[in-house]
Amino acid sequence: MGKKIKKEAEPPPKDVFDPLTIESKKAATVVLMLKSPEEEILAKACEAIYRFALKGEENKATLLELGAVEPLAKLLTHEDKVVRRNATMIFGILASNNDVKKLLRELDVMSSVIAQLAPEEEVVIHEFASLCLANMSAEYTSKVQILESGGLEPLIRLLGSPDPDVKKNSIECIYNLVQDFQCRTTLQELNAIPPMLDLLKSEYPIIQLLALKTLGVITNDKESRAMLRDNQGLEPLIKILETKELNDLHIEALAVVANCLEDMDTIVMIQQTGGLKKLLTFAENSSVPDIQKNAARAITKAAYDPESRRFFHEQEVEKCLVTLLGSENEGTKIAASQAISAMSENSSSKDFFNNQGIPQLVQLLKSDNEEVREAAALALANLTTSNPANASAAAEADGIDPLINTLSSKRDGAIANAATVLTNMAMQEALRVSIQSHNIMQAIIGPLHSANTVVQSKAALAVSATACGYEARAELKNAGGLEPLVHLLYSKNEEVRRHASWAVMVCASDEVVATELCRLGAADILEEINLSLSRKNKFSEAAYNKLLNHNLSLKYSQTGYLSSTNIISDGFYDYGRISHGTKLLPLKELSFQELNDQRAILLINSKPSDAYPLSNMEDKSSDTAYGRSISSSSSLRRASKEKTSAGVGSPTEEKSEPPSGRNSVLSKSATKEKGPRKIRGRKEEEKVKEEEEILSAPKMSGDGSPDKEWCPPSDPDFCLYVFEVAKIILPITNIKEQIEALAKYVAEKMGGPIPKEKLHEFSWELHISELKFQLKANVIPIGLIKKGTFYHRALLFKALADKIGVGCSLVRGEYGRAWNEVKLMDKSRKGLMGCLPPPETYIVDLMFHPGELMKLKSKEADLYRFL
Secondary structure (H helix, E strand, O other), rough: OOOOOOOOOOOOOEEEEOOOOOOOOOOOHHHOOOOOOOHHHHHHHHHHHHHHOOOOOOHHHHHHHHOOOOOOOOOOOOOOHHHHHHHHHHHHHOOOHHHHHHHHHHHHHHHHHHHHOOOOOOOOOOOHHHHHHHHHOOOOOHHHHHHHHHHHHHHHHHHHOOOHHHHHHHHHHHHOOOOHHHHHHHHHOOOHHHHHHOOOOOHHHHHOOOHHHHHHHHHHHHHHHHHHHHOOHHHHHHHHHHHHHHHHHHHHHHHHHHHHHOOOOHHHHHHHOHHHHHHHHHHHOOHHHHHHHHHHHHHHHHOOOOHHHHHHHHHHHHHHHHHHHHHOOHHHHHHHHHHHHHHHHOOOHHHHHHOHHHHHHOOOOOOOOHHHHHHHHHHHHHHHHOOOOHHHHHOOOOHHHHHHHHHOOOOOOHHHHHOOOOOOOOHHHHHHHHHHHHHHHHHHHHHHHOHHHHHHHHHHHHHHHOOOOOOOOHHHHHHHOOHHHHHHHHOOOOHHHHHHHHHHHHOOHHHOOOOOHHHHOOHHHHHHHHHOOOOOOOHHHHHHHHHOOOOHHHHHHHHHOOOOOOOOOOEEEOOOOOOOOOOOOOHHHHOOOOOOOOOOOOOOOOOOOOOOOOHHHHHHHOOOHHHHHHHHHHHHHHHHOOOOOOOOOHHHHHHHOOOOHHHHOOOOOHHOOOOOOOOOHHHHHHHHHHHHHHOOOOOOOOOOOOOOOOOOOOHHHHHHHHHHHHHHOOOOOHHHHHHHHHHHHHHHHHOOOOOOOHHHHHHHHHHHHHHEEEEEEEEEEEHHOOOOOOOOHHHHHEEEEEEEOOOOOEEEOOOOOEEEEEEOOOOOOOOOOOOOOOEEEEOOOOOOOOOOOEOOOOHHHHHHHHO
């Protein structure tokens, strides 16, 4: 047998690389290995990077700088399960870094991460993939990517995972996602509430806490609350509240219950199981501020429903809330005040808080915390609305000072609420006087300047309630409050305009204030508002009319009507009809205009000049210097005495002088032609001459330079009319006889009765033109007119009637017509049960049959109106 020969080993193939064991101590080297095609190297490199990333935030930043994120993102879809798992674990850790999150969003790896949540994947992959999503979902852009990639459904499925880490990461991610409304809608479709309720039974507090927080967000939606109720979710919540060992979950559990109490069905369910009573007891007895706060919030949300308020009142919730007001925690005070605000919609609850609650709320107004003051003011605003007793209680608790101080708060809500309380108080006169004494007008200026429309509205309303009285309005004017008030009329907010109009209407009760409001443009903007169908309101119309009542010249020119309460005063002038939006020039400017061919401006002025005092008017009326006036007085006396069965006789038969009247105002010669009827000696003659010189003096006191102090032209004739009418007509006791006598007097001064068929021959136009030419002015004092037509007579009648207290209106018609309307009661007719009938309206004839009265609704009166 031959000797065995040892076979030599064959050399390795030349094209095969010999195995090499590499030990690297640099992260950069390992990062380079991530590009290797070998699964084993990739798996080991990922494992090394995972351990490196676990060591801290600096290492995560280092890996980002070394460019590890891009190759790792590609490994999420690697065919090798180990490589894919290790890469997922790395991203679960790296995603807590903000810079890494940003890069991952740019790389759009969300779909790849969500794919790792598939049921067939390992639990460890579920854990780190859900951890990556939980970290990423903290930002809005990532939420959108997760939702668009369909990540919500697998996350809900993983709530039932046996691994607590997977549950924790999944519910945390869902909690972040449900902050978005769209996600909550999708969550309802996926029926996510049952698995969330199961998490409440977890042995891990963090999982329970995250589940409660998520339920607290989604139950803001009515549909989710119904799903929670249908899945018996209230029972575990109440059980958590009853378990002292779970006190770390009580705050979040109460938040969920608070949301659920917004539904009446839930309240009924809790009421039937005794849970409502437990909730109130729990809130009142708890010493944890956040628990008390959330309990009060639960009551607040539920109390917006009327039936809920009734349930709470039956359970004496008011006592609990008053107790919570005494908490040392600011948040609890705010929540309790808000709950009282909601409960105040119940009238019985309002009455309860009269003695208990209002004093405590007034004290909270003095808090340094602005939110506390706002909540307390809101509660007081609701408690005092339509409740005078509570308004008085707030005042008795010394609430006026802190309320006025709150008007300077930095929070708009606090200012608006305080203004509301003060408005409610001011409904009572005694409280209003007290508020006015605390400088409310000074304090309200700031809110009037606010940019917040709610504050503007409430401030204007407060002005309308407190500016009742001359002193208060004067204080507001002096404090500069009228300017911001007028500015609010320009607001685009309807409520602000309405309340500002109301305040302007109240302030316009005084002539001085009304004049200032007009100077600031209130009348112009109100007129503009009232011309708009969409912007006008009843208060804007009333405010404009109130301002016009202090500017009757403008009112008559615009509206063509003055009521019996619109008393014509000295300085009134009739410019004629003007259209809305046309500005009426002041009398001074009109007086200095050059003579024109337009309608003469009629002036009413009974103020005597220094050369024409009224103190001796009675003596003058009996003197011969008044010639024509004496004749007028005697005829007036006769007219008042001579009554026929058909009525008052026409004064035409009694006239002893031509209708031109006393023309001494125009020239001395006219007066001299009417020399005295008797010579009473030398003294009498001198007196007559002196008076003639006075009467012939220029009437335009404004003659000369307009730079001098200007006053309206004097009108001695009209002064005399006033004196004669007062002396002769006032003694007449019957109002109808007074009207008839005054009508005859006016007609006689304006040219006497004019037959209808001769109306066209009555040359009053020439007479007016002559007066304008002689005066070299367009403004004519009414007393100078001796031949007047309808609108001259109607104005004179109204002016004289107002001087002696005879009520009548002045109405402007078409085609130069105007007339006076009076109201008379027919005492011969009696209504039901012997009551007198309402007064009827009559038109006073001043042209055709002076003194004749015609019913306004009669055919004759209608014809008269348009003649």
